[in-house]
Amino acid sequence: MHPLKDKACIVGVGETPYTRGTDRSQLSQILHATKAALDDAGLKPHDIDGMVLPMPMPTIEHLAANLGIPDLRYSASSNIGGAAPVAAVQTAAMAVALGVARHVLIPVGWNAYSGAGVRGAGRSGPVGLPPSFGLTMSEYYMPFGLAVPAQWFAWLATRYVEQFKVPLEGPASVALAARKHAQLNEKAFMRGRSLTMDDYRNARMIAQPFRLFDCCLETDGACAIIISSAERAKDLKQPPVYISGTAEGHPLPADDIPGRKDFFKIGLYFAAPKAFEMADVNVRDIDFVQIYDCFTHIVLLELEALGCCKSGEAGQFVQNGRIELGGELPFNTHGGLLSEAHLAGLNHLAEATRQLRHQCGERQVKDAEVGVVTGFGDFGDGSLAVLRR
Amino acid sequence: METTTKYKRLLPPMRGLARDFYSYCKSHELRFQKCSGCGQWRHVPREMCAQCGSFDYEWAKSGGKGQVFSWATTSQPMLPQFADAVPYAIVIVELDEGVRMATWVVDVPPDQLRIGMPVEVVFDDVTEEVTLPKFRPRK
Numbered sequence: 001m002h003p004l005k006d007k008a009c010i011v012g013v014g015e016t017p018y019t020r021g022t023d024r025s026q027l028s029q030i031l032h033a034t035k036a037a038l039d040d041a042g043l044k045p046h047d048i049d050g051m052v053l054p055m056p057m058p059t060i061e062h063l064a065a066n067l068g069i070p071d072l073r074y075s076a077s078s079n080i081g082g083a084a085p086v087a088a089v090q091t092a093a094m095a096v097a098l099g100v101a102r103h104v105l106i107p108v109g110w111n112a113y114s115g116a117g118v119r120g121a122g123r124s125g126p127v128g129l130p131p132s133f134g135l136t137m138s139e140y141y142m143p144f145g146l147a148v149p150a151q152w153f154a155w156l157a158t159r160y161v162e163q164f165k166v167p168l169e170g171p172a173s174v175a176l177a178a179r180k181h182a183q184l185n186e187k188a189f190m191r192g193r194s195l196t197m198d199d200y201r202n203a204r205m206i207a208q209p210f211r212l213f214d215c216c217l218e219t220d221g222a223c224a225i226i227i228s229s230a231e232r233a234k235d236l237k238q239p240p241v242y243i244s245g246t247a248e249g250h251p252l253p254a255d256d257i258p259g260r261k262d263f264f265k266i267g268l269y270f271a272a273p274k275a276f277e278m279a280d281v282n283v284r285d286i287d288f289v290q291i292y293d294c295f296t297h298i299v300l301l302e303l304e305a306l307g308c309c310k311s312g313e314a315g316q317f318v319q320n321g322r323i324e325l326g327g328e329l330p331f332n333t334h335g336g337l338l339s340e341a342h343l344a345g346l347n348h349l350a351e352a353t354r355q356l357r358h359q360c361g362e363r364q365v366k367d368a369e370v371g372v373v374t375g376f377g378d379f380g381d382g383s384l385a386v387l388r389r
Numbered sequence: 390m391e392t393t394t395k396y397k398r399l400l401p402p403m404r405g406l407a408r409d410f411y412s413y414c415k416s417h418e419l420r421f422q423k424c425s426g427c428g429q430w431r432h433v434p435r436e437m438c439a440q441c442g443s444f445d446y447e448w449a450k451s452g453g454k455g456q457v458f459s460w461a462t463t464s465q466p467m468l469p470q471f472a473d474a475v476p477y478a479i480v481i482v483e484l485d486e487g488v489r490m491a492t493w494v495v496d497v498p499p500d501q502l503r504i505g506m507p508v509e510v511v512f513d514d515v516t517e518e519v520t521l522p523k524f525r526p527r528k
Contacts, residue, residue, distance in 0.1 A: 139407040140433050141491050142399045143521055145471035146461060146479040154461035155481060162459075162504050208462040208499070256433050258458070258481040258489040 002245075002278040008093035009233035009240035010387070011103075012041025012226035013350040018189045018341035020113045022220040027058040029222035030109035031066055037224040042237030043103060048226070050074035050101025052092050054084030054108055054344060063107070074101040081377030082292050083248060083267060085346040089385050090246035092227040102232060108346040109222035133255040133379050140256075149294065150207040150215060152379065155257050157297035160264070161209050163312070170315025171296035172200045174331070175213045175338060177324045178293060182335025184325070184363035189219050190339040214296040216337035223343040223350055241356045244370075245279025245386035247271040257379050267382025268305035268374055276307075279370075279386035283307045286386075287368040288355060289329060290348035292376035293336040302374050305382070325363060333363050348373045349385070356389040396515045398470045403518070406434035413448060414520040417512045421488050423449035432488040453510035454527065455484040462499040482508055482524050493523045 014036025016029050024032070038045060045067040051060050051074070060075045074095050078084040085108055092104035137147060146152060160166060179195040182188035195213060203212035233240035249270030253259050276283060283306055293299050300314035308329065309317040323331035334340045334351035341347055352371045354360050365371075368389070375383035401407055406422075413420040421432045426443030437444050460480040466472035478499040483489045494508055508524035515521055 136433055139401050141479065142468075143401045143519075144479045144491055144493055145398070145463065145468055145474060145477060146491060147399075148467045151461045151463055151467065151479060154463075155459050155479075158461060159459035159481075159504070205464040207464060207467075253439070258491055259431075259433060263459070 001280075004093055004097055004243075004246070005278055005280070006242045006244050006388075007097035007230055008227055008243045009230050010089075010225055010243065010349065010353045011228045011233045011236045011238060011240060012037040012043060013224070013353045014038070014040050015187065015223040015343070015347065015350060016221045018187055018219050018221040020189070020219060022111055022114055024111075026109040026111050026115065026222070027062055027066065029111065029220070030058065030063065030107045030224065033109065033222035033224040034067065034105060034107055037105070037226050040238060041226050041228075043226065046070055047103050048105045050092065050095050050104035051076075052088040052095075052104060052106050053077040054088045054106065054346065055110065063105075074104065080248070080381040080383075082294060082344050083375035083377030083381035083383040085344055085349060086246070086373055086375035086383035086385050087248040089227065089243060089349065090248060090383070093243045093246060096227055096229040096232075099229070102228065104227045105224060106227065106346065107222065107224040108343045110343060111220040112218040112342055113220045115220075136255045150210055152257055153295045153298060154207040154210060156263065156301065157209050157295065160297060160301065164315065166297070166300070166312075166315035168201070169319055170300055171209070171214050172197060173318040173323065174293065174296040174299045175200055177318070178332050178336045178338040179213075180324060181333050181363060182339035184361075185334050185340060188335040188340040189217060190335060209297065210295055213338070216294050217339070217342050219341040221341055221343060223346040225346065225349055225353070239357050239389065241353045242388050243385060244388050245275035245277070245281065246384070247274035247278065248381070248383040249274070250382070251380040254379060254381060264301060264304070264311060266301055266305055266376070266380040268302050268376065268384060269382070271382045271384055272306050275384045275386050279388075281370055281386050286329070286370050286372050288333060288352070288365045288371045289331050290333070290336070290352045290371065290373045291331055292345045292348065292374050293332055293338050294376060296338070298376060299331070302376060306372065306374070306384075325365065330365050333360065333365060345373075345375050352387050356387055358389075398515070399468070400516065400519050406436075409448065410434055411519060414512060414522050415518070417520070419451040419453050419510045419522050420448040421451055421484075421486065422446045430486045430488050432490050451484055451486050451510075453484075455482045455508055455524070457481075457494065457502055457504055457506040457508060458483040458489055459504070460499070460502050478502055480524070490522075495523050495525050497526055
């Protein structure tokens with residue numbers, strides 16, 4: 001048995017309201033979400049002695065100073081974009097399982113709508129790009145006018161659609177399912193705004209093949225989760241959610257999309273078998289998936305990398321309600337990045353935790369026992385966690 | 390000092406290996422790194438060979454012929470410097486030597502692009518200092 005299997009748990013989750021427009025700084029947002037996660041777990045700020053940051057701002061020092069942590073024993077950061085929150089779960093699980101820290105905080109605060117979001121790129125050039133692929137981009141892509149995610153993900157999606165003749169109903173089913181689920185989630189930014197196939201089809205093109213509703217939201221807010229050892233989790237307020245399997249994976253090369261021999265061997269393709277093996281779980285046995293949904297076509301690629309269907313077949317797989325609540329494999333039951341909010345996917349972990357505690361009310365996946373959360377970062381970094389109650 | 394260039398778009402930073410790559414373009418030569426250890430061609434330029442680990446390479450001349458592998462058609466202005474070009478496609482071209490690069494295919498509207506479309510390199514002297522390698526359809 002894998003030495004890390006079920007040795008760590010998600011014990012607390014919390015968030016701020018998800019909005020467009022805020023008076024709070026990202027630091028303030030994170031502190032509010034952290035407080036909510038601590039309350040959820042029944043812990044105090046001083047109980048936190050470890051931190052893994054999936055986004056570089058604010059710094060670990062800032063956070064520890066504000067929380068007044070007397071003895072921060074472990075700190076790390078994971079700088080792989082949207083794959084970072086789930087990858088941080090692996091790092092945090094190792095830390096608490098080995099006793100390096102007792103309670104590890106993973107926070108994401110992102111005022112992407114009001115602050116330096118992707119839309120900022122249109123005015124002043126890419127903001128806050130990790131130096132790894134920022135270098136490739138500035139030297140070899142930007143002189144040709146490519147600098148924002150909708151463009152580089154379009155490279156993958158165009159090849160995917162052309163090679164496999166993916167029907168429009170494929171990505172549309174992803175967008176519509178996410179929006180439908182958001183209607184059942186009081187936190188979802190898109191609650192109260194339904195979406196029809198006509199709305200989807202008639203929306204303006206952003207970067208082909210992405211129409212408006214293929215693209216994730218830009219919102220303001222923060223989310224936080226707390227990881228503790230399985231031993232300690234038993235004594236806390238909430239039913240523990242066990243981290244049964246985790247893995248991260250990266251395409252080669254991870255800093256240059258055109259240079260990849262096999263275009264669709266994304267990071268998740270390498271990570272998924274490892275995490276399923278560690279958890280001793282078959283993809284057919286999972287009750288729901290919370291998938292990193294930066295763009296709908298990328299969700300299709302991830303479903304294939306997870307092994308839900310064969311390469312090129314996800315466009316059919318997702319149709320006819322299969323990924324909706326009540327279907328065979330409910331997906332993004334909170335609405336995801338497409339319809340809840342963009343917290344780099346940490347909100348997917350919060351939702352998976354609540355689903356496995358059976359706290360999701362009318363959007364609860366009946367009898368949910370095992371769920372999967374994925375991350376997808378930058379040019380194709382991947383991560384996933386197999387969680388169980 | 391004479392300032393004749395009206396080119397307002399983004400330019401590559403002329404440093405390190407990028408300077409070497411674009412310097413050859415300025416001489417209207419498309420050259421890629423070729424490993425002296427195992428003969429593997431590569432792009433984007435790297436310090437060492439990902440296949441055999443050798444630090445030794447030459448800048449080998451490409452035949453400049455290849456085909457369209459994928460593209461990203463930008464429908465909305467995303468970079469102010471390229472707003473006048475919308476809609477434009479950033480095309481991935483696969484060279485006959487096996488390497489792939491981001492570029493433009495000129496004389497082809499984005500909706501006419503096809504996977505496998507045969508193309509050949511043309512050099513666009515966008516400023517006095519910088520030449521960008523682009524492609525055009527070949528018969």
